[in-house]
Amino acid sequence: MEILKNVSVDWLSKKWLFVGTSLFLILLGVAGYVLHGGFSFGVDFTGGTIIQVKFKEAPDLDVLRESLKTEAVSAPLIQRYGRADENEIQVRMQTAFEGQDLEAGRREMTDALRQAFDPEHADTSKIDFNNVGSDALYTYLINSDPDNLKAQNKTFSEMETHYRTVAQSLLDYRNVKGAGIVNSLDDLRNASGVSQTVVDSLKNGFYAGSFAIKKLDRVGAVVGADLRRRAQWAIGLSFLGMLVYIGFRFKPVYGVVAVIALLHDVVVTAALFALTTKEVSLTVIAAFLTLIGYSINDKIVIFDRVRENLRFMRKESFYKILNLSINQTLARTIMTGSMTFLAVLVILLFGGEVLNGFAFALTVGILIGTYSSIGIASPIVEWWYRSVGQKTKRRAA
Amino acid sequence: MQKNLRWKLILVFAFLAICTYYFVSPKEKGAPLLSRLNLGLDLKGGIHLVLQVMTDDALNQELLQDGEAISRELRSKNIPFESSKKGAGYSVEVTGVDASRLNEARAFLESRFKHRYEIRSTGAGGKTDFTLTLMSSYVRETRESTVRQALETIRRRVDDLGVTEPTLQIYGRSDQDIQDQIIVELPGIDDPDRVKSLIENTAQLELCLVKKTEGGPFPSIEAAVQANGGYIPEDYRVLPEAGDQGQVQYLVVSKIPVITGKDVKTARRGQDANGAPLVNFFLNADGAGRFAEATGRHIGENLAIVLDNVVKSAPVIRGEIEAEGVIEGRFSVRQAEDLALLLRSGALPASLNVLEERTVGASLGADSIRSGILASLIGFSIVVVGMLAYYRLSGLNAIWCLIANLLILLGFMGAVGATLTLPGIAGIILTIGMAVDANILIFERIREELRAGKTVRAAVDNGFTKVLGAILDSNITTFIAAACLFQFGTGPIRGFAVTLAVGLIANVFTATYFSHRLFELMLGQRKVETLSI
Numbered sequence: 001m002e003i004l005k006n007v008s009v010d011w012l013s014k015k016w017l018f019v020g021t022s023l024f025l026i027l028l029g030v031a032g033y034v035l036h037g038g039f040s041f042g043v044d045f046t047g048g049t050i051i052q053v054k055f056k057e058a059p060d061l062d063v064l065r066e067s068l069k070t071e072a073v074s075a076p077l078i079q080r081y082g083r084a085d086e087n088e089i090q091v092r093m094q095t096a097f098e099g100q101d102l103e104a105g106r107r108e109m110t111d112a113l114r115q116a117f118d119p120e121h122a123d124t125s126k127i128d129f130n131n132v133g134s135d136a137l138y139t140y141l142i143n144s145d146p147d148n149l150k151a152q153n154k155t156f157s158e159m160e161t162h163y164r165t166v167a168q169s170l171l172d173y174r175n176v177k178g179a180g181i182v183n184s185l186d187d188l189r190n191a192s193g194v195s196q197t198v199v200d201s202l203k204n205g206f207y208a209g210s211f212a213i214k215k216l217d218r219v220g221a222v223v224g225a226d227l228r229r230r231a232q233w234a235i236g237l238s239f240l241g242m243l244v245y246i247g248f249r250f251k252p253v254y255g256v257v258a259v260i261a262l263l264h265d266v267v268v269t270a271a272l273f274a275l276t277t278k279e280v281s282l283t284v285i286a287a288f289l290t291l292i293g294y295s296i297n298d299k300i301v302i303f304d305r306v307r308e309n310l311r312f313m314r315k316e317s318f319y320k321i322l323n324l325s326i327n328q329t330l331a332r333t334i335m336t337g338s339m340t341f342l343a344v345l346v347i348l349l350f351g352g353e354v355l356n357g358f359a360f361a362l363t364v365g366i367l368i369g370t371y372s373s374i375g376i377a378s379p380i381v382e383w384w385y386r387s388v389g390q391k392t393k394r395r396a397a
Numbered sequence: 398m399q400k401n402l403r404w405k406l407i408l409v410f411a412f413l414a415i416c417t418y419y420f421v422s423p424k425e426k427g428a429p430l431l432s433r434l435n436l437g438l439d440l441k442g443g444i445h446l447v448l449q450v451m452t453d454d455a456l457n458q459e460l461l462q463d464g465e466a467i468s469r470e471l472r473s474k475n476i477p478f479e480s481s482k483k484g485a486g487y488s489v490e491v492t493g494v495d496a497s498r499l500n501e502a503r504a505f506l507e508s509r510f511k512h513r514y515e516i517r518s519t520g521a522g523g524k525t526d527f528t529l530t531l532m533s534s535y536v537r538e539t540r541e542s543t544v545r546q547a548l549e550t551i552r553r554r555v556d557d558l559g560v561t562e563p564t565l566q567i568y569g570r571s572d573q574d575i576q577d578q579i580i581v582e583l584p585g586i587d588d589p590d591r592v593k594s595l596i597e598n599t600a601q602l603e604l605c606l607v608k609k610t611e612g613g614p615f616p617s618i619e620a621a622v623q624a625n626g627g628y629i630p631e632d633y634r635v636l637p638e639a640g641d642q643g644q645v646q647y648l649v650v651s652k653i654p655v656i657t658g659k660d661v662k663t664a665r666r667g668q669d670a671n672g673a674p675l676v677n678f679f680l681n682a683d684g685a686g687r688f689a690e691a692t693g694r695h696i697g698e699n700l701a702i703v704l705d706n707v708v709k710s711a712p713v714i715r716g717e718i719e720a721e722g723v724i725e726g727r728f729s730v731r732q733a734e735d736l737a738l739l740l741r742s743g744a745l746p747a748s749l750n751v752l753e754e755r756t757v758g759a760s761l762g763a764d765s766i767r768s769g770i771l772a773s774l775i776g777f778s779i780v781v782v783g784m785l786a787y788y789r790l791s792g793l794n795a796i797w798c799l800i801a802n803l804l805i806l807l808g809f810m811g812a813v814g815a816t817l818t819l820p821g822i823a824g825i826i827l828t829i830g831m832a833v834d835a836n837i838l839i840f841e842r843i844r845e846e847l848r849a850g851k852t853v854r855a856a857v858d859n860g861f862t863k864v865l866g867a868i869l870d871s872n873i874t875t876f877i878a879a880a881c882l883f884q885f886g887t888g889p890i891r892g893f894a895v896t897l898a899v900g901l902i903a904n905v906f907t908a909t910y911f912s913h914r915l916f917e918l919m920l921g922q923r924k925v926e927t928l929s930i
Contacts, residue, residue: 052761054760107590133586133587133588133591134587134588135587135588135591136588139731171587171759174760175442175758175759175760175762175763176760176763178760179760179763179764180758180759180760180761181760212758212760213758214757214758214760214761215755215756215757215758215761216589216754216755216756217754217755217756218751218753218754218755219752219753219754219755220751220752220753222570222752223447223752223753226570227887230885230886230887231885233885234881234882234884234885234886235881237881237884237885238877238878238881238882241874241877241878241880241881242874242877242878245870245873245874245877246874249870282886282887282889282890283820283889283890283893285890286820286882286886286890286893286894289878289879289881289882290827290878290879290882290897292878293874293875293876293877293878293879293897294831294875296871296874296875296878297831297834297871297874297875300867300870300871300874301838301867301871304866304867304870305867308863328845329841331841331844332834332837332838332841335783335787335837335841336831336833336834336837336838338783339779339780339783339784339830339833339834339837340827340830340831340834341830342776342779342780342783342830343776343779343780343826343827343829343830344826344827344830346772346775346776346779346826347772347776347823347826350768350771350772350775351768351769351772351823351826352764352765352767352768352769352772352819354439354765354768354819355768355819355820355823358820358823359823362827
């Protein structure tokens with residue numbers, strides 16, 4: 001199969017179409033920015049607390065909000081996470097976060113949730129199985145010895161191995177099969193290598209709580225500021241690197257044009273983030289840097305072809321050569337763009353919530369990066385050659 | 398096939414086999430397959446902490462001690478002075494030194510403190526004031542060594558916990574020149590509360606004598622002060638103790654410890670006659686000597702066991718004790734274990750401030766692994782189908798390169814023990830998409846050459862040579878982006894940057910060298926008319 005065998009489109013004449021699209025998107029972004037009061041920065045950059053909780057059944061969000069209000073400085077932001085039937089909630093709040101209080105704060109949050117959703121268990125000595133760790137579980141098992149290993153004259157290390165395996169199996173069942181939560185302790189009968197006596201014994205010391213804390217992130221404001229700074233440095237330095245390298249390998253003007261185009265790509269993608277209020281986290285910044293890497297490749301391929309064509313086509317106008325170069329590399333651009341686009345689209349659709357912002361930035365960014373080579377970078381180079389480059393003798397790039 | 402080609406291909410396949418080995422083989426005897434790949438926190442669950450070492454604690458401690466040492470010395474030499482205590486900034490202020498003894502005082506101060514402090518004096522009337530300010534180079538040195546010491550103490554505690562593959566690193570804010578933060582990453586931990594309290598606990602142990610007369614116990618601080626004539630002598634302090642019925646009482650305890658945590662060689666959990674958990678501690682030779690002497694001289698008095706400025710218990714000294722002691726006091730088994738662990742690891746030189754804490758539950762980790770694998774498989778399939786459809790048999794060439802890329806990438810990660818994170822998996826998927834770019838560039842060029850009428854062999858060779866520049870440029874620039882990401886990123890972001898970077902390097906190799914050899918293999922010796930591309 002071969003498409004685009006002999007394309008001959010005058011791309012440079014269409015530049016206003018591309019510039020117009022970009023301006024339109026940027027305008028949308030500015031509108032979004034103003035409307036939503038800025039970007040939606042993750043706790044990485046703002047500091048604060050994110051707690052991700054999975055519930056047995058859909059929780060009453062008002063109850064949830066009330067229970068956490070004492071911990072938060074301002075109203076907690078509650079969002080559903082993942083599919084509706086998973087009953088996972090993500091709560092984001094600004095907390096009065098002083099380092100020393102961190103320990104207490106976490107326990108208080110767990111207690112507050114327990115008071116709201118498992119009030120009958122809030123003060124008992126039974127442990128919540130849905131939030132227990134392997135050590136505590138193992139200690140209980142080896143002390144209560146439900147499989148009666150002592151009576152069978154097993155050595156201590158044999159008992160230790162056995163109960164550590166049982167504890168791990170119980171937790172694996174909860175974490176993998178149950179995605180972190182079991183509805184009732186009886187479900188544990190299905191865990192491999194777990195006997196009924198073990199389950200019965202567990203019922204004496206544990207209960208299946210209504211919620212499980214899957215993730216807890218607390219970031220101090222100081223750290224947030226530091227990470228912001230780092231992100232800026234990373235992006236800034238990469239622009240500088242591109243400028244120098246391209247300027248060196250081709251001609252300085254190409255370096256400048258490349259950076260302008262990259263800036264365009266980052267700004268338009270950022271505009272879309274402002275519009276959709278998708279969260280800007282550290283991984284999103286990583287996506288931006290990857291986008292820069294991908295987008296520059298696109299420019300390089302065209303510039304390289306221009307350089308080659310200039311060597312052999314001294315008589316043609318720069319305008320014609322540039323258009324020709326774009327057309328010649330179009331097949332590659334479409335093909336590579338499609339392959340990479342599909343790869344990130346897959347991450348967007350199947351990669352889970354965690355990578356959502358990352359995949360969105362790249363999916364959008366790849367489209368923008370691809371058309372910016374043709375619609376932004378090339379016209380600027382052409383304008384330069386027309387106005388400035390003509391004055392100096394036209395040499396191969 | 399030509400002899401050269403055969404050898405080249407054998408070398409490449411041998412290299413790939415090595416990569417596969419590093420990626421698939423178990424880490425050590427008895428471990429499962431694929432265990433060389435470390436799973437990051439976001440895939441395995443665990444806890445990530447950024448702790449700030451309050452280095453000022455250590456500096457203040459030193460200033461306090463120096464202030465008191467000066468007090469004692471001046472008094473023992475009978476030099477009249479007003480006070481000697483910590484002043485503003487990092488300084489000790491000695492005020493009101495009698496002018497007649499000025500030279501003696503100055504000589505003493507200089508002999509003991511000149512290498513750490515800058516000493517200045519101002520005189521008025523018959524009295525002189527000295528200000529000793531810590532030299533900034535010394536302050537900096539102390540800060541750095543405090544951080545290192547804190548790191549080592551935390552490392553001992555973490556090792557004692559039996560965490561596999563912990564990460565402990567000194568880290569600094571991008572705008573500060575002192576690195577006073579420690580990153581602690583403990584994968585697989587599912588009880589973050591216990592771990593955090595273990596790490597943050599300063600665990601300063603001191604054994605001090607209770608004041609012989611009017612030492613307590615008192616129901617309140619005021620009562621203690623009153624019983625001592627309204628004034629607690631400079632060498633003593635009032636500390637709380639949890640009484641038998643759970644109420645708090647206060648003891649007047651000496652400030653100067655007989656032994657401290659530094660003298661403890663090791664400690665372990667034990668139990669008393671009733672089976673209640675307690676902690677046995679064993680002293681090293683130096684400490685044992687001092688302990689024997691002190692206990693021998695103060696039989697009948699109470700010795701307070703003070704942990705982080707709280708009295709745990711204050712038993713009566715019945716006879717000379719040499720090398721070991723016992724800490725009792727309503728511990729659960731877990732608490733006794735943890736305390737023994739803390740004593741074994743030593744006290745933290747400064748307190749820790751938690752700047753950042755992220756805990757990921759194991760179930761979330763499992764979710765992430767599932768998503769990651771699913772996305773990778775689908776992404777790979779799409780690219781395979783795409784390349785085969787568009788480039789036919791040559792597409793197969795590209796797919797071999799892709800597989801080689803993945804083997805090299807994963808092999809490298811297995812060999813250096815790099816950590817695979819969720820963004821890292823995304824990086825692998827991206828590498829799949831971007832790697833084919835090099836192949837596409839070459840194939841398109843080959844097509845062009847064929848269209849221009851070149852022979853198949855010439856077209857293929859031209860394709861590779863003419864595109865090399867562009868391939869190198871693209872990969873180097875993307876590498877620059879990945880390097881910036883690595884330099885300024887943390888944790889999982891670095892994992893992503895590494896997979897991206899290594900993927901790029903592997904890509905240059907496979908797309909230029911390996912792919913070319915595969916073409917040569919495909920074309921063989923005979924004259925070929927057409928190319929499936």
